[in-house]
Amino acid sequence: MTVEVLIVEDDENLRIALQDNLEQESYRVCSARNGEQAQQWLDKQRFDVIVLDIMLPDGDGYQLCRRWRKKAIASMIIMLTARSLEEDIVKGFEAGADDYLIKPYRLTEFLLRVRALARRANKPLAETLALPGFRIDADAHQVSRQSGEAIELTAKEYDLLMCLIANRNSALTRNHILDEVWGQDVVVDARTVDNFVSNLKKKLGWHANAGFRIATIRGVGYRMEIDE
Secondary structure, three states: OOOOEEEEEOHHHHHHHHHHHHOOOOEEEEEEHHHHHHHHHHHHHHOOOOEEEEEOOOOOHHHHHHHHHOOOOOOOOEEEEEEHHHHHHHHHHHHHOOOOOOOOOOOHHHHHHHHHHHHHOOOOOOOOOOOOEEEEEEEOOEEOOOOOOOEOOOOHHHHHHHHHOOOOOOOOEEHHHHHHOOOOOOOOOHHHHHOOOOOOOHHOOOOOOOOOOEEEEOEEEEEEEEOO
């Protein structure tokens, strides 16, 4: 299966270099120098992976990413940026990014990150992934209530929910969740997991009779419990 990649980068030399290297890896690549061009591409076709620079001439990557997620664009998004503060990284994930790479970076690492995202983009959701009272649309990365009302989850909130459901009835450490949802090479404070779990409960409207629980395991992490 051919992997479709969209590069959104205003630096022409870097954009061309990234495209050349990805095409050498047999990816089918399109490129855009700003958000407007990127949107034109997204209106035409689906991409498995979007390589998104944060600083663009007509806006920033955070805004673009947030807008695309609201439109249910399910492409895997990796942000490229020179910003290395933890708050910037968290901001990227909260906007809906799937990965975050800090400039300067090694080409080998970049290609490995894209390859990992491409695998995730084309990996079918296991049939066992289900949540009482909700419907899960794996293609759109969308969770909705049985009534049809969509739940607005960021990409990381969605991935967190899928991680918890896939490991139902198992206690997961915060570090395990960070590795599986954020990636082993991403440095994020473990407390970020607590914040995301709290937000997830609020968005799902969890209550005592919901048919599932995200239980806090003191000193360990979390466990998803689903009534059979």
